[in-house]
Amino acid sequence: MKSIPHIKVGEVMRTEVHTIDPMTPVRDAMRVMREHGVSSLVVLRRDERDELGLVVVSDVANKVIAKNLSPDRVDIYEIMSKPALTLDIAMDIRYAVRMLGDFGLSRGLVTDHERKLVGIVTLRDMVLAYVEHEAKTVEA
DSSP: OOOOOOBHHHOOOBOOOOOOOOBBBBHHHHHHHHHOOOOOOOOOOOOTTTEEEEEHHHHIIIIIIITTTOOOOBBGGGTSSSSEEEEEEEEEHHHHHHHHHTTOOEEEEEEOOSOOOOEEEHHHHHHHHHHHHHHHHHHH
């Protein structure tokens, strides 16, 4: 009988997360993305009752450039997705992949059991980890 891999989101996530204040102009956010070689930034909470947000390159493309708006006059809070989808660090990646797929998303924010941001995970990284793990199981 084939063993189904049990891989937790925390095993695949990236712990280096780049954050931004919601009041940051889009041009400055794009500069941060370029400097760090990333295509998304986590938008910080205003307070403990607030939720995390996420801004990705496609938000800038669709909500700023395509509408011929100035990236100096649009702030991140105007184009971000909020609340961002969060995944528990202990969640099995099979369920995380399903959740992202159900919402048509390519990434999710990873939180610990106290809602603290601990990482970010992409659909790509989870799929590759799953297939890689399965290939090792077949070889064994």
